[in-house]
Amino acid sequence: MLKPSDNLVDAIYADLRLKLQRSAVSPTDRLVDTEIANAHGISRMPAREALLRLVSEGYLVGTTRGFAVRELSLEDISGLFEVRRQLEPRAAACAARDMTPDIEAEITAAMNRVERALSESNIPALLAANVDFRNAWLKAVNNPHMAATISRFIDYFQSVRLGTFADPGAAYQYIDGLSRIHAAFLAHDPLMVQDRMTLFMFAAEEAYLSVRRRQLQEAETARPVRRRIQKRGTA
Template sequence: MQDPRAAHKDAYTLILEAIDNHTYTPGDRLVESELAERFGVSRTPIREALQRLETQSLLTRDGRSLIVASLDHTQLSELYVVRGELEGLAARLAARHAAPEEIKVLRDMLEEDRKLVGDPAALSRANRRFHSQIHLASHNRFLMRQLDLVHRSMALLATTSLAAEGRSAETLEEHSVIVAAIEAGDGDAADKALRDHISEAYVTRLRLDAQAVEAAQ
């Protein structure tokens, strides 16, 4: 069945969004003909999109097939280290450059997101939106490009750390501290608050992975 969104987005964006929203998860095989039918586009742009995603290491080869890549323990560690550095810099720059209107948007997001506690999937989408707003408030296009690459790789995580018990409420409190530092124009505090936030998310991710391994034994 054709995806109605396809009329307004290219094949690369559609496949990337399908990975990001976990329509396709690590290990899933992507087939040109099936993707072309799903999105209502020809196989040529699908093939080009798959090649691009493979180049970006979001897809990997399994024999002759392309599958959604997964991250091992070392890759996960590397990803969170880079994410912490870049996100912290974005918060620092936002504290310096964010307009009052941008800060108001962040404040409004905080209030809206409090209604989503208990719905990890919805809060995960809101979390990405929140972080994207901080990226925009940094007013640094080169940093935003690098963060975009990092967040594409985050799509390879099959579950959200927000699903862990109590993590949703903790995340919102951490977001509140970040926004307060940005609003105060305190770059050091904003940088630290966001790095701490990413660190807590990583700790939660490691606990979830450990629990998954134990359950599988």
């Protein structure tokens, strides 16, 4: 339960945003303001305001049964990665230049958790550690507007990220790229970080597009089956 002194809207927003970052909300889940309010022991309006903020930022969409995760088209993924490639490599290079020992320790601890979660096939822990790694290096970006924008664009991919990490081959490739970026951060080499982040972006885009194509194909295949079931139910 939230404390009375908390800003309720901000607190619920932060809680929901963290769940979205960690892919704890699936595309089939529905977020309902009354259910969220009851879970936190508060009135409905702060929960609804937090949900509407997430809608305005592009994370959620309204449905007849509550709010749902925004699902990305193939064009969305390509367009978002185009923006990310303009921002993240340069920001990461600046982070490598300005990284403090404390932040370096944070990204190393996060990388260790990433590798442990991968070895244990613990996808929720892998998602959480991946978010921790990203948030740690973004602390070294001195432009807070840049850091916030990068964080927002990365979070748009949460509905696809779960499918990527569920594929062992894609997960190992993803973590290998992350490990190379981590090594470049430890070397405090801005150019190396920039180059490795750029390569990482291209590989991630390819993996995300592959997962999303498969999701769309599976949805298309399932559609006639659902229609037949519905027809039997009304016969």
